[in-house]
Amino acid sequence: MALALDFFIILLFYFLTILSNAQKLNQIKLGSSLTAGDDSSAWTSSSGDFVFGFRHLDNQNLFLLAIWYDKIPDKTIVWYANGASPAPKGSKIELTSDGKFSLSAPNGQSIWKAENVADGVSYASLLDTGNFVLAGENYDKYMWESFRYPSDTILPTQVLDVGGVLSSRMTKNNYSKGQFQLRLRPDDHLVLNTISSRMEFVYDPPYYKSGTSDTNNSMNSGFRVVFNETGYIKVIKRNGVTVNLTLGNIASTKDFYHKATLDFDGIFTQYAHPKNPNNGVWDKAWFSVWYEPKDICTSLIGDLGDGACGFNSICAVDVEGRPTCECIPGFSRVDSSNQYSGCNQEKVQKCNQGSRPEELFEMQAMNNAFWPFSANYESFPLQNEEVCNSSCFNDCNCVVAVVKEGTCWKKKLPLSHGRLDRNTYGKALVKIPKVDGSAGNKISQHPNRTKKDQSAVILVVSILLGGSLLFNFIFVATVSLVVFFAYRRSQRVNKVSSLLEMNLRVFTFQELQEATEGFHEEVGKGSFGTVYKGIISTSTSKAIVAVKKLERLSQDGEKEFKTEAGAIAKTHHKNLVRLLGFCDEGSNRLLVYEFMSNGTLASFLFGISRPDWNKRLQMAYGIARGLMYLHEECSTQIIHCDIKPQNILLDDTFTTKISDFGLAKLLGSDQTRTSTVIRGTKGYVAPEWFRNSPVTAKVDVYSYGVMLLEILCCRRNIEMERDNEEEVILVDYVYDCYKERVLEKLVVNDEEVLNDLKRFERLVMVGIWCIQEDHSLRPNMKT
Incomplete structure (x- = not known):
């Protein structure tokens, strides 16, 4: 009796264990299916972090069979099956009764199927790791799994063995295979190659190698890539030695999701994303914690392929290591919506x-x-x-x-x-x-024709001079008018020609008035004037712009305005706001800039939630590069004179762009924030302004130093103490903390910085270096 009871208890425990595992795994039974277009049709991991199902493709009645993160706002896709063959509405993914797993169109045509599925499939499940598995009766045995067939992304706990491949997308929203590939070569490196997108032929040499190969001894070469559960990517050598690719401290996988993606621009990037919002607000989207190569523009070498930006283009790397592409003069993009598509001649x-x-x-x-x-x-x-x-x-x-x-x-x-x-x-x-x-349309024509024309003119003039006095008077008046209008026309042509050289559009005041709906929506106001949001229409598209009305120009305003607008137009840098055009009509002086959708650095730094530490550093580097360009790389040095967070704008990817550069020269000496001739804003003004010393680019270095400390600490340079309403000067407080070796007091509630105090201290030292009272002791921006 006792033995039977013990057996019953053991059996009950066994069934409870099976039931518990089944609930934990969210088992998908044989015969189950999902239908494209049915919003309620999806399979979820037990944690709810991941979903397997159909994703509707933008502006198309087509669907992608995919796995995505479900708890974050942008529902990021981490695996997809049918990138080259999107499924029409009504398509079905089915786990058949015999364990086959396939996707078919409404007419029954096969779109995709899981290859190499071993016999004995009992159920399917989406694991909490993001791995979709077809499992056998034993829970630890998988007949097929998505981790073995990655698309462009790998996740923590995922392994990439020799021969494993990631393929980039064609574009951000086109999931067909692109021109970049990541693979682990046998007994060799983890490499990045470009490929022929039509033939899938791999171009050599690779543009990145992991450095894990030893041609003399295969035991010293890599054979496996592991993205471990702590968020580090490592190459395992056959002798057991591991090479860590992810360097430095990274965000904890306890509080952050991680993924590593071969992006469509060819850069292999490890990203992190907070798992939970901060007080109900998501601080940011995915941010980069590691990427290779650092400069894809110069890393791509060899005679084959077209480069990172396509044929007939120029590639430059931004502050986040991303390629930005421009066509060379006389060329335009093959695909206007894809900057990486290459360029064709506008006129052959x-x-x-x-x-x-x-x-x-x-x-x-x-x-x-x-x-x-x-x-x-x-x-x-x-x-x-x-x-x-x-x-x-x-x-x-x-x-x-x-x-x-x-x-x-x-x-x-x-x-x-x-x-x-x-x-x-x-x-x-x-x-x-x-x-x-x-x-036939040029002024310089064939010499013989010119001589004939001259002879004809002489003949006509001779006849006219022989006529009446009245007729001659009319003739002279007519010729004078023709010459006058011809001169005016040539002046306009010369003006238009010079503007074309600057690549600027000339707007009328009425055009800008209509574009801004009567200067209705004010988006900013500063020492140089007021900024309004507007929409400029062309024959093919519409663009949102920022229109700045300048106020109180200097006495020689018109000449300076054109000169300085031309100087600004000739600047081209990722971290400078781009001037698109201007209006110079009567007393109206307006500048038209690209619109920055994410506002100012000030609103980003001093808002409700604390911005991400790595993003703040990337912004600081970007501003430094922009200033270095103005100081050292322009044909004429430009000193900004008013560097502050309010003059740093953020585009839709939160790239920092310096605004108002070069405008200080347009203004009279009274157009400042202070009551003196000093240019700049209280708290950011270098000491030499007060001594009537010659102003150099070091005034911008001083202002940058102040702003760098604001970026590091997420605190305004001048704040009011609530208790005694006295001003607290950040630079003084930072210096005191540095001198007393208590820098952690500056970032009490910032866990990311507290985990990276060495780098924080190093950057604080840079900020203090920049704000030395003696300008000769400050570094230049390049340093």
Whole structure:
């Protein structure tokens, strides 16, 4: 009896264990299915972190079979099956009674199926790790799992064995295979390659290697990549040694989700995202904790492929390591919605027989632009840039000539692997077909025709001079009017020509009044004027812009306005707000800028929730790079004179952009925040302003130092103590804390910074260095 009772208890415990595991695993029974378009049709992990189901693709009646994070706002996809063949509404994913797992269209046509599924499938389940499994009767045995067939992402606990591959998407919203691939080569490195998207042929050499290969001893080479549960990515060698790819301290996997994605721009990035909102508000989206390569523009090498930005383009890396792409002059994007699509000529270059080159083409210089792997069909040493310019200009085959290291390199189309390299002196000379270029429409015409025209004019004048006095008077008046209007027209043409060189659009005051609905929506107000939100329409699109009405220009305002607007227009940097155009009409002086959707750095830093530590650092680096460009890389040095968080704007990706640079020269000496001739804002003004000392770029360094301390501490430079209503000066408080070795008092409630105190201390020292009273002791921005 006792034995039977014991057996019953053991049996009961066994069934309870099975039931508990089944509930924990959220078992999906054989015969289950999901239907595309049924919003309630999905399978969820037991924790609720992940969902397996159909995701509706934007602007299409098509669906992606996918796994995504479900508890965060953007529902980030981490695995997908049918990227190249989106499923129409009504398609069905089914786990059949015999354990097969497949996706079919409403008409029964097969779209996708799980390959290499072992026999004996008993159920399916979406695990709390994000791994979707087809399992056997034993819970530890999987017949198939999504972790073994990743798309572009791996997750903590996931393993990538030799031969394992991640493929990038085509674009952010196109889930077809793109041109980048990550793979672990046998007894070798973890590598990143570009591939031929049509043939899936891998181009060598790789643009990133993990450094885990030993050609002399295979036991010292990598054979497995592990993304462990603590959030670190490691390569395991056959001898048991691990190489940690993720360096430094990262956000805890207890409080943050992690993923590593081969992004569509070719960068392998590990991201983190907070698991819970802060007081009901999500602080931020995914942020980068590690990525490779650090500079994809220069890492992509070799003769094959088109580079990070496509053919006939220029690649530059922003503060977050992302490639930004621009077409060379005379070219436009193949796909206007995809900056990585490459560029085509707007007008095909043709050499017409009997025409002179100056009638058909013009040359435009691009500083520091290079295509080191595009085939050169001719090169020669030179002492003079003009020789290279002339050689390309008069050569029908030449599209671009590159002046570099004392050599002229002539190139044909297509141009691949274009990059902006500010560390190498040189420039590209681009030959551009004139928009209206044809020999018959130019002022410079055939010499014989010119002589005939001159003879005809002489004949007409001779006849007229022989006529009546009244007739001659009318003739002279007519000729005078023609000459006058011709002069006015040439003046307009010259003005338009100079504006085209600046790549600026000239707006009328009425256009901007209509664009802003009568200057209705004010989005900012500063020492230089008021900023309004507007919408500018073109024949093909609409763009949101920021329109700044300048106030109280200096006495020589009109001349200075045009000069400075031209200077600002010639600046091009990721961390500077781009000037799109201006209005110079009567007493109205307005500037039109790109619109920054995320407001100012001040609102980001001093809002309700504390911004992420890594994002703050990236912003600080971005501002420094922008200032370095203004101080050292512009043809004419630009000193900002009013660096502060209110003048740093954030775009839709929270990239920092300096605004109002160059505008100080447009203003009279009384147009400041103070009652003196000092330029700048209280709390950010360098001491030399008060001593009538010569102003140098070091005034911006001082202001940057103050702002850097604000970024590090998330505190305003000048705050009021609530108890005694006295001003607290942040720079003084920081210095006192640094001197007393109690820097943690500055960031009491900031766990991220407290876990990274060494870097915090180092950056505080940089901030203090920048605010030295003696300007000669401050570093320059490049340092």
